[in-house]
Amino acid sequence: MAEHHSNPPHLAEKFLSWYCKPELLEDLQGDLNEYFYRNLKTKGVRRAKLIYIIDVLKFMRLYTIRKPEFVNTLINWIMLGSYVKTSARSIRRSPLFSTINIIGLAISMAVGLIMIAVLNDVFSYDTFHTNKKEIYRVISRYSYRGNQDNNFMATTSLRAARLIEESVAASNGIAILRRDFEGDFTAGDKTIPLQGYQTNPGLLQVFSFNLLKGNPVTALKEPFSLVLTESAAAKLFADEEPVGKVVKFNDRDYTVTGILQDLPHFSHMRFDILGSLSSRETSEQQIKEDSKWDNIWNAWVYLRLSPETDLQSIKTTFDRISIKEDSTTKDTRIELDLQPLGEIIAGDDLGNQIGPVIGSLTLWIFGALTFIVLLSAGFNYTNLSIARSLRRTREVGIRKVIGAMKSHVMGQFIVEAILISLIAVGLATILFLILKPYFIGIEPEIQQLFKLELTPILLLYFIGFALLVGLLAGLFPALFFSRVNAIEVLKRWYPMKGLGKIGMRKALIVFQYTISIIFITATVISYKQYKNYIGFNLGFNTENVLNISLQGNKAELLKKELLELPEVTGISQSAMVTSIGNYWGTPVKHPSNLEDSSWMAYNYIDENYLTLHNHKLLAGRNLTPLPDSARESEVIVNEQILKKYNINLAEALDETLIVDGKELQIVGVLENFVYGRSNDVNQKKEVLFRYSKTNTSILNIRIQSSDLIGTVSKIETLWKELDPVHPFEAKFYNEQIEEAFAGLRASVSVAGVLAVLAIGIASLGLLGMVVFTTETRLKEISIRKVLGAKEVLLLYLMSKNFILMLALAAAIALPLTYLFFDQVAFPNMANHAPIGIVDMLLGVSCIVLIALALITTQSWKIARSNPAEVLKSE
Amino acid sequence: MKGTNLGEFEELVLLTIAALINDAYSVAICDELEKNTGRAAKLGVVHAVLNRLEEKGLVKSKLGEATNTRGGKRKRYYSVTNAGKAALLKAKEVRDNLWRMIPGMTLKNV
Numbered sequence: 001m002a003e004h005h006s007n008p009p010h011l012a013e014k015f016l017s018w019y020c021k022p023e024l025l026e027d028l029q030g031d032l033n034e035y036f037y038r039n040l041k042t043k044g045v046r047r048a049k050l051i052y053i054i055d056v057l058k059f060m061r062l063y064t065i066r067k068p069e070f071v072n073t074l075i076n077w078i079m080l081g082s083y084v085k086t087s088a089r090s091i092r093r094s095p096l097f098s099t100i101n102i103i104g105l106a107i108s109m110a111v112g113l114i115m116i117a118v119l120n121d122v123f124s125y126d127t128f129h130t131n132k133k134e135i136y137r138v139i140s141r142y143s144y145r146g147n148q149d150n151n152f153m154a155t156t157s158l159r160a161a162r163l164i165e166e167s168v169a170a171s172n173g174i175a176i177l178r179r180d181f182e183g184d185f186t187a188g189d190k191t192i193p194l195q196g197y198q199t200n201p202g203l204l205q206v207f208s209f210n211l212l213k214g215n216p217v218t219a220l221k222e223p224f225s226l227v228l229t230e231s232a233a234a235k236l237f238a239d240e241e242p243v244g245k246v247v248k249f250n251d252r253d254y255t256v257t258g259i260l261q262d263l264p265h266f267s268h269m270r271f272d273i274l275g276s277l278s279s280r281e282t283s284e285q286q287i288k289e290d291s292k293w294d295n296i297w298n299a300w301v302y303l304r305l306s307p308e309t310d311l312q313s314i315k316t317t318f319d320r321i322s323i324k325e326d327s328t329t330k331d332t333r334i335e336l337d338l339q340p341l342g343e344i345i346a347g348d349d350l351g352n353q354i355g356p357v358i359g360s361l362t363l364w365i366f367g368a369l370t371f372i373v374l375l376s377a378g379f380n381y382t383n384l385s386i387a388r389s390l391r392r393t394r395e396v397g398i399r400k401v402i403g404a405m406k407s408h409v410m411g412q413f414i415v416e417a418i419l420i421s422l423i424a425v426g427l428a429t430i431l432f433l434i435l436k437p438y439f440i441g442i443e444p445e446i447q448q449l450f451k452l453e454l455t456p457i458l459l460l461y462f463i464g465f466a467l468l469v470g471l472l473a474g475l476f477p478a479l480f481f482s483r484v485n486a487i488e489v490l491k492r493w494y495p496m497k498g499l500g501k502i503g504m505r506k507a508l509i510v511f512q513y514t515i516s517i518i519f520i521t522a523t524v525i526s527y528k529q530y531k532n533y534i535g536f537n538l539g540f541n542t543e544n545v546l547n548i549s550l551q552g553n554k555a556e557l558l559k560k561e562l563l564e565l566p567e568v569t570g571i572s573q574s575a576m577v578t579s580i581g582n583y584w585g586t587p588v589k590h591p592s593n594l595e596d597s598s599w600m601a602y603n604y605i606d607e608n609y610l611t612l613h614n615h616k617l618l619a620g621r622n623l624t625p626l627p628d629s630a631r632e633s634e635v636i637v638n639e640q641i642l643k644k645y646n647i648n649l650a651e652a653l654d655e656t657l658i659v660d661g662k663e664l665q666i667v668g669v670l671e672n673f674v675y676g677r678s679n680d681v682n683q684k685k686e687v688l689f690r691y692s693k694t695n696t697s698i699l700n701i702r703i704q705s706s707d708l709i710g711t712v713s714k715i716e717t718l719w720k721e722l723d724p725v726h727p728f729e730a731k732f733y734n735e736q737i738e739e740a741f742a743g744l745r746a747s748v749s750v751a752g753v754l755a756v757l758a759i760g761i762a763s764l765g766l767l768g769m770v771v772f773t774t775e776t777r778l779k780e781i782s783i784r785k786v787l788g789a790k791e792v793l794l795l796y797l798m799s800k801n802f803i804l805m806l807a808l809a810a811a812i813a814l815p816l817t818y819l820f821f822d823q824v825a826f827p828n829m830a831n832h833a834p835i836g837i838v839d840m841l842l843g844v845s846c847i848v849l850i851a852l853a854l855i856t857t858q859s860w861k862i863a864r865s866n867p868a869e870v871l872k873s874e
Numbered sequence: 875m876k877g878t879n880l881g882e883f884e885e886l887v888l889l890t891i892a893a894l895i896n897d898a899y900s901v902a903i904c905d906e907l908e909k910n911t912g913r914a915a916k917l918g919v920v921h922a923v924l925n926r927l928e929e930k931g932l933v934k935s936k937l938g939e940a941t942n943t944r945g946g947k948r949k950r951y952y953s954v955t956n957a958g959k960a961a962l963l964k965a966k967e968v969r970d971n972l973w974r975m976i977p978g979m980t981l982k983n984v
Binding site for chain 1: 943
């Protein structure tokens with residue numbers, strides 16, 4: 001049997017020495033060992049070990065267990081002052097290392113602080129509802145002909161809401177919010193645009209919105225009742241008493257029955273105004289619409305369940321409802337489920353959210369990146385602390401000789417790390433305040449979601465975070481130094497072999513650089529994708545086109561004014577803006593096959609649209625202008641439609657299509673263009689252009705001017721004269737395309753910032769290491785020089801190792817990044833730009849240049865030093 | 875402290891220590907007890923008793939030299955203190971007195 005098998009079980013030994021009183025320990029260990037070796041002979045290894053373990057456990061008695069060492073703890077407390085003092089001295093003694101540590105930590109902690117503030121905000125959402133733990137949202141998943149959607153929708157059909165209200169007995173109230181209750185509300189002579197929902201009285205029972213005036217039970221009961229928030233009421237009525245007054249919306253009169261306190265910022269649903277859902281029951285058409293099982297796109301439904309409800313049984317009820325109702329809709333199945341209120345803001349990525357949310361995936365990714373940056377800064381600390389071990393081990397040795405115990409030495413080094421980390425968190429808080437506006441400004445959604453206010457609680461979290469970071473960063477050096485053997489250290493003047501843990505330090509540096517290279521290369525590649533998407537050849541011209549949202553105004557009036565501006569070279573009208581991720585669909589049939597109806601994308605345009613946007617007509621002509629009242633008779637199609645119906649280009653103009661029930665003559669064929677978005681998987685969509693001025697709500701204005709901003713402000717002045725109520729909403733087409741990729745842009749910015757931070761931290765760490773190694777090799781270099789070594793050779797000698805580490809980091813990072821994009825990211829991205837060799841090497845060469853500059857300047861300084869000066873002192 | 879009254883097992887352990895003279899350490903005590911009484915003496919129990927006896931001041935202990943047999947750990951040797959000797963003598967005296975009160979015949983028939 002092997003030697004190590006016949007030793008007592010290690011863990012049990014450790015356990016014994018942990019719990020046993022020191023004065024009893026040796027004897028006990030000895031006895032147990034003696035028995036163990038005796039048992040080894042008579043009973044075999046296994047039994048002997050087992051008996052040993054059992055005996056160790058049996059020895060846990062009152063008289064053997066070590067008392068908590070109050071004295072020791074007390075000493076640690078008394079020594080705390082001394083630790084702080086020596087730490088401060090040590091920080092001052094090596095300003096360069098301290099600065100590197102503090103700045104590196106501060107930068108990474110600033111990112112950590114943003115993460116903490118974000119999490120703090122995320123967990124603040126919807127906490128003002130008294131019954132927050134009991135509220136669930138009903139979500140639904142749509143499948144058509146067996147094709148199930150990947151994600152649930154946050155919305156549900158009103159029919160489902162009614163059925164749930166009747167069948168779920170455990171329900172303590174149901175809140176229903178239906179969308180499309182927004183627009184211009186008029187009170188007296190004032191018209192204000194407001195946003196809100198039609199809702200049932202249950203809303204005020206389920207949620208804890210504070211009704212200041214009115215009766216919560218009846219306020220939303222009667223048709224055409226209205227509840228306003230305080231600020232909306234102030235806008236509409238100024239100082240007058242609003243309750244009982246009449247507000248006009250869509251030509252109907254609504255009576256104000258209640259006033260709500262303004263919603264807290266941290267509410268996942270936001271509104272200015274609530275109308276009673278019962279208003280819909282006054283219209284035949286709306287009743288019909290609301291009774292459809294598959295109309296799941298328009299209403300949000302929330303349930304309050306008593307705490308002891310079995311969610312599984314609710315799900316069973318839902319499934320029963322689904323099975324019954326699915327029979328009323330052909331080919332369509334709808335699955336219902338529950339989502340807890342607390343998981344709405346940072347939960348699964350559902351479609352049709354009621355307001356902005358941050359997906360859990362985003363949070364996880366951001367969290368992981370933050371962690372990596374923090375880790376990198378922590379490595380700097382560990383690395384530099386241990387690198388300086390030569391000087392510190394002596395100190396520790398003397399401490400130990402004087403009587404410091406392991407725990408005291410550990411305490412000292414942890415206090416030092418915590419001190420540095422506290423200084424760093426101070427700096428990081430300032431950085432946090434500076435970075436906050438930039439972070440919030442990355443994307444409009446972030447602005448809506450987060451406040452990142454520096455509250456006392458948050459400050460407390462920050463300090464706790466600093467303590468944790470300090471503890472973790474200091475733990476390894478502390479363990480390392482506490483193990484120092486005093487006699488060994490004091491006997492020799494040179495560091496013990498293996499003391500520096502060179503291998504581990506190198507590994508840490510390689511890790512830091514690998515991360516930096518991955519970050520920067522990923523940023524470069526993603527930026528290239530973003531550029532590729534926004535500069536994509538869409539098939540028509542979007543340059544200098546300003547899209548103005550009419551917001552209900554008459555197009556003709558504005559057009560007349562605009563045409564008088566010399567900068568405006570053309571105006572057209574359309575119903576929607578294509579290529580920015582909007583999809584409008586209409587059912588289309590070919591007369592030869594009336595059974596087969598397909599959904600096709602379309603847009604309503606006027607006669608100027610195609611020329612203004614330089615759409616290419618392959619055959620035929622433009623649409624003929626029609627008066628508003630005329631019947632629609634013409635359509636322009638794209639190539640893809642011809643392909644779908646197997647029509648030759650030459651014969652296309654003889655064909656008709658049945659669009660939305662109307663038979664329309666094809667009068668022109670357009671070259672294919674990108675209808676949805678440049679990153680759509682299927683870019684070759686069937687697209688129709690139909691003529692209508694009544695259905696358009698957007699003016700497309702082509703501007704030719706050297707001062708675009710000035711022209712836009714001129715147009716804005718015109719707008720304000722025409723419509724003082726609505727704010728001017730206009731954007732350049734190219735801006736809108738950029739906004740369609742705002743998510744990608746935001747990721748690129750975040751990744752870019754993190755890349756810069758990671759590089760900064762890694763460079764700081766490298767600088768520290770280079771300074772350290774060159775300084776310790778000062779004597780060696782001097783002797784070499786005296787013996788005749790060339791400066792260039794010395795430079796090579798000193799830089800070789802670092803350059804090898806960089807090369808290793810690049811060799812790990814580049815294939816990883818390439819694989820990530822090639823295998824993970826690109827399969828989910830249509831029309832991505834290829835990864836070029838330049839993209840791969842751009843970031844690396846940046847990093848290598850910085851690193852080389854660091855290495856060579858330091859090494860050069862040493863190589864140039866006068867050997868006489870150095871050796872003289874010996 | 876419970877005073878100097880000895881329990882039965884305590885008395886046995888104390889006697890064994892006295893009998894072993896210079897070689898009285900825990901494992902040896904266990905072995906000796908097992909040999910003489912015929913019943914298994916558990917190390918944990920003996921340890922607890924030794925600890926108690928030391929607390930009562932009836933034995934004293936010192937660490938010996940390290941040996942290979944115990945994984946380099948030193949043995950703790952016990953010896954009976956004067957108080958211990960007095961306690962043993964007192965216990966013997968109590969018994970002897972009681973024995974003397976028993977007429978010789980009664981037990982001889984066993």
